[in-house]
Amino acid sequence: MDARRVGGGRIGATRRALPLPMRITNGLAMVSLVLSSFDLLRLCSDRGRPLRFPLGGRELATVVCQLASVVYLLSLFAHSDAPATSGDDDEGGPAADAEPAPMHGAGMEGGDEEIVAAVVSGALPSHRLESRLGDCRRAARLRREALRRVTGRGVEGLPFEGMDYQAILGQCCEMPVGYVQLPVGVAGPLILDGREYHVPLATTEGCLVASVNRGCRAIAASGGAISVLLRDAMSRAPAVKLPSAKRAAELKAFVEAPANFELLASVFNRFIFPITIQLIACLGSVMVPMATFLPFCIFAVYSSRTYRAKCSRFGRLQDIHCALAGRNLYMRFTCITGDAMGMNMVSKGVxxxxxxxxxDFPDMDIISISGNYCSDKKPTAVNWIEGRGKSVVCEATIKRDVVQKVLKTTTEKLVELNIIKNLAGSAVAGALGGFNAHASNIVTALFIATGQDPAQNVESSQCITMLETVNDGDDLHISVTMPSIEVGTIGGGTCLASQAACLNLLGVKGSIHDLPGANAQRLATIVAGSVLAGELSLLAALAAGQLVKSHMEYNRSSKDITKAAS
Incomplete structure (x- = not known):
């Protein structure tokens, strides 16, 4: 086994075992080291009180703190060369889609057979393999073998090699046994806000990439599209219960009162690091004379302010809106979240x-941190009206000759089709935010390719498509309005290599230090621009009667399905 994998796994296990976040634990160790060093220097320089053995209570505490801090920090540096992720470049193994051979005794590493047997018998829960072994890749391999033995069915078509199992631990997926391959096509260039984008779409639906690509071509031939970000606010709405409706109304009035917003915002935006620094500074000022401790006090205050200033650029409360149902109160908190999609960030503040x-309301019973008034992964009127995540509108004016030559139809037919299908037809169906042709097709394909949460396609695909003739009826104006695009360029699935590559292709990977939130906002506009292209092309295909023909050509395999299945 690769020793570096074991080292990386041990570090991951150590980090998970810590009761506090790693950065806070490291900070406390550094503070302890500084305090104890100052105190030892003072004691050593005090001629009137020389160090004597056995040490007194204070001297012993100082020495213990010094040694503990040094040992902890050295333990970190001792494994600094061990990667936190488990790369596969040095394995010399099979191709990315190769299936590990079933393991039978001699084919397994020492102890593997016993571990698999324990998982099969139930003595060792499968979800504990990573923490037990300290090696995520080995845990996935053994879990895969245990699954084969339990079910009697292999998963030979499910790739195993080529995935960084350490990277997904605690972030993307639990109890992994492999990964699913999806083809990624590229549509474009999409000319949006004066920039060119080649849009990656992960899909198994034939015609989709080709259709979006045709829409991009029509938009580019007409001068490009323009987008506007209307709002940026992620929401979380807890549900609480009070003894009476009157009491619930009192809490609603308190929360929504403008005079209380700054107070609640300061509580929402509270961070533990500055508070910890200030607390330690206060304790340290008691332990060490002020003349010696003054430099550290200045450093602590400066660090606290610097950290608070950095955090103020994201995760800041914007608004609180409440809804009351009997004695149940739903409080919808909205805040900006930088380049992260931001659900966890908002939940912590809530x-x-x-x-x-x-x-002030000790009789308040917290039912759930999420009361469905947020509203996450459900088509709701509150998201359609108020928005959630990024609210974007995107528009383009398509020239008449482009409509005829590229889209093979006329502006009049497109406008009539949009009214009868997207507007009237959706109303007849009782649609909630579904006044479009196929926005979810493009949103889902882009979400999967760029590491977003695919389930948030539900509200992110809420869209109304509008078409009308302009310039004396010669040209076509098309727009899409999408109030709830929920995307991020950091966190979640964006850490995976394939998804990070797609974000990099779009030029929105990660975060810009001086412009927090800019990449996520731009990604939201790219989603809207891609939907605009997809809507334009599909409506044109429907108006020209080409939908069935194109799907029969691009979405039907000529392979013998019987042979492929065998």
Whole structure:
């Protein structure tokens, strides 16, 4: 086994075992080291009170703190060369889609047979393999073998090699046994806001990439599209219950009162690091004379302010809107979240506020951190009206000759089709935010390719497509309005190599230090621009009667299905 994998796994296990986040634990160790060093220097320089053995209580505590801090910090540096992720470049193994041979005794590493047997018998739960072994790749391999033995069915078509199993631990997927391959096509260039984008789409539906590509071609031939970001606010709405409707109304009035917003915002935006630094500074000022401790006090205050200033650029509360149902209250918190999609960020802030509100409303019973008024992964009117995530409108004016030559139809037919299908037809169906031809097709393909949460396609695909003739009826104006595009360029699936590559292709990978949130906002506009292209092309295919013909040509395999299945 690769020793570097074991080292990386041990570090991951150590980090997970810590009761506090790694950065806070490291900070406390550094603070302890500085404090104990200052105190030892003072004691050593005090001629009137020389160090004597056995050490007194204070001297012993100082020495223990010094040694503990040094040992902890050295333990980190000792494994600094061990990667946190498990690469496969040095394995010299089979291709990415190769299936590991079934393991029978001699084909397994020492102890593997016993571990697989324990998983099969139930003595060792499958979800504990990573923490037990400290090697995520080995855990996935053994879990895969245990699955084969339990079910009697192999998963030979499910790739195993080529995935960084350490990277997905605690972030993307639990109990992995492999990964699913999806083809990624590229449509474009999409000319949007004066920039060119080649849009990656992960899909198994034939015609989709070709259709979006045709829409991009029509938009480019007409001068490009323009987008506007209307709002950027992720939401979370906890549900609480009070003894009476009157009491619930009192809490609603308190939360929504403008005079209380700054107070609640300060609680929502609270961070533990500055508070920890300030607390340690206060304790340290008691332990060490002020003349010696003054430099550290200045450093602590400066670090606290610097950290708070950095955090103020994202995760800031914007608004609170409440809805009441009997004695149940739903409080919808919205905040900006930088380049992260931001659900976890908002949830942490909401927990802070709920804890604070209990001081004045001790009879408040917290039912759930999410009360479905958020609303996440469900088509709802509140998202359609108020928006969630990024609210974007994108438009383009398509020239008449482009409509005829590229789209093979006329502006009049497209406008009539949009009214009868997307507007009236959707109304007859009782659609909620579904006044479009196939926005979810493009949103889902882009989400999968760029590491977004595919389930959030539900609200992110809420879209109304509008078409009308302009310039004395010669040209076609098309727009899509999407109030709830939920995307991020950091966190979640964006850490995976394939998805990160697609984000990099679009020029929105990661975060821009001086412009937090800019990449995620631009990704949202790219989603809207791609939907615009897809809507334009599909409506043209429907108006020209080409939909069935194109799907029969591009979405039907000529292979013998019986032979492929065998």
């Amino acid at each position: 927990e802070n506020v709920l804890g604070y509100l209990r001081n």
